[in-house]
Amino acid sequence: MALDAALHVFRAIGEETRLRIMVLLIRGELTVSEITAILGQSQPRVSRHLKILADAGLAERHREGAWMFYRAASGGDAGGEDDDDAARRAVVEAAAALAASGDRLLARDGERFEQTRLARAAQAAAYFEENAQEWNRLRSLHLPEQDIEARILSLADDRQMSLFIDMGTGTGRMLEIFAGHYAAAIGYDLSHEMLSIARANLDRAGITTAQVRHGDILALPLENGAADCVCLHQVLHFLVDPGAAVMEAARLLKKGGALIISDFAPHELEFLREEHAHRRLGFSDTEVEGWCEASGLKLDKVETLSPASGETQKLTVKIWRCLA
Ligand SMILES: C[S@@+](CC[C@H](N)C(=O)[O-])C[C@H]1O[C@@H](n2cnc3c(N)ncnc32)[C@H](O)[C@@H]1O
Structure with a gap:
């Protein structure tokens, strides 16, 4: 069982876009449309990758109205030790190391992640400047x-x-x-x-x-x-x-x-x-x-x-x- 469970997790992460998404989610919570904009890929494609990550327990999602939010799974630190927890932890650690690695593609994703956040904050800031009175x-x-x-x-x-x-x-x-x-x-x-x-x-x-x-x-x-x-x-x-x-x-x-x-x-x-x-x-x-x-x-x-x-x-x- 342990081998099967680990394989399920490693198969889920063994693809370039999914690994890039995982590194993004380590940086912070994002909506599907934000991830789509950062990666420059179609929404159905990104949604398919996200589903695979979520099914493998690597990403957590929650729907709120029309938006679906994703973040890196926190599982594993909560105490319960399933067969695949060790595999998930290894993936999360590897993704965190990659985020800090300076790889050019991941660094560009990281810049777009920051731009997305700044754009969101700027939208809210513009709203408050306009509506202060x-x-x-x-x-x-x-x-x-x-x-x-x-x-x-x-x-x-x-x-x-x-x-x-x-x-x-x-x-x-x-x-x-x-x-x-x-x-x-x-x-x-x-x-x-x-x-x-x-x-x-x-x-x-x-x-x-x-x-x-x-x-x-x-x-x-x-x-x-x-x-x-x-x-x-x-x-x-x-x-x-x-x-x-x-x-x-x-x-x-x-x-x-x-x-x-x-x-x-x-x-x-x-x-x-x-x-x-x-x-x-x-x-x-x-x-x-x-x-x-x-x-x-x-x-x-x-x-x-x-x-x-x-x-x-x-x-x-x-x-x-x-x-x-
Ligand atoms: C909805 S208003 C609430 C204001 C006030 N607390 C009230 O209840 O009337 C939210 C305020 O948070 C400010 N704000 C949002 N993000 C902020 C940030 N990162 N740092 C400082 N202020 C921020 C906005 O400019 C805005 O004035």
């Missing part, structure tokens, strides 16, 4: 807003914070509602338009303990363990790699500090991708818990806020509290 109205279109802010604050447990960080602060709303709980706060955002509105909002509210800065939430210029509380409010569904933002938040937290994430539960409003730059259609508790575990955080509380009945375009909102 409208953001407060747009946000309330899909959120049952009345309760959310109170629930978010209650999850902060009245903790007094020396430093509160709002990642992807937008118009600075979280800095406003947390004011009074922190001695100092910084909101980071990549959109200059959003930041100038946030500054005006803080001025208008007379909040002098918070400031906003231009910065990428995946790499913030702050020391490890600098913050008592970090907030990611309605940000993760725009990101190519939400787990990386959770990892960065975890890095910033003091021991015992809290990360508060508010985002959508899984939903099917596909038009939010086209019209509002969403990449992900919400997140399950399991997915959030996985990011927490990978970042050394413990998911400690989950709140679910459903829209009032009859509200067809409003979405269920989740708030997850994760402790460092």
Whole structure:
């Protein structure tokens, strides 16, 4: 059995395009159409290769609305040792070594992978630059807003914070509602338009303990363990790699500090991708818990806020509290 199982895995990877795809998936999660664009091959062909990789347990997939996401399988580290786990691990290790090898074709795939990510991020950034003035109205279109802010604050447990960080602060709303709980706060955002509105909002509210800065939430210029509380409010569904933002938040937290994430539960409003730059259609508790575990955080509380009945375009909102 062990020989058959290993052969199944090695046959699946023993083809140039599939090996290239595997190296791409080691770099990060991608949709079928992104992989198609990177490789310059037809979608049916790429889908066939992906199916072979998935059937051999080398790739994991999940469908979300019209998009299918693929990533390299994490199997093997989870403890259970099947006959083919060793073969899969060997393939994943070989693909990781190839990704770093400097091979010309793989390096070009790697450049296209980065360009794809940058293009996705640029699309979302353009959306925020265009819609900054409208953001407060747009946000309330899909959120049952009345309760959310109170629930978010209650999850902060009245903790007094020396430093509160709002990642992807937008118009600075979280800095406003947390004011009074922190001695100092910084909101980071990549959109200059959003930041100038946030500054005006803080001025208008007379909040002098918070400031906003231009910065990428995946790499913030702050020391490890600098913050008592970090907030990611309605940000993760725009990101190519939400787990990386959770990892960065975890890095910033003091021991015992809290990360508060508010985002959508899984939903099917596909038009939010086209019209509002969403990449992900919400997140399950399991997915959030996985990011927490990978970042050394413990998911400690989950709140679910459903829209009032009859509200067809409003979405269920989740708030997850994760402790460092
Ligand atoms: C949907 S808005 C949410 C804003 C705010 N948290 C709120 O709830 O009103 C998402 C914000 O994240 C920002 N953003 C997205 N990716 C970012 C990144 N990598 N670094 C910093 N800000 C980012 C966008 O510019 C945008 O202002």
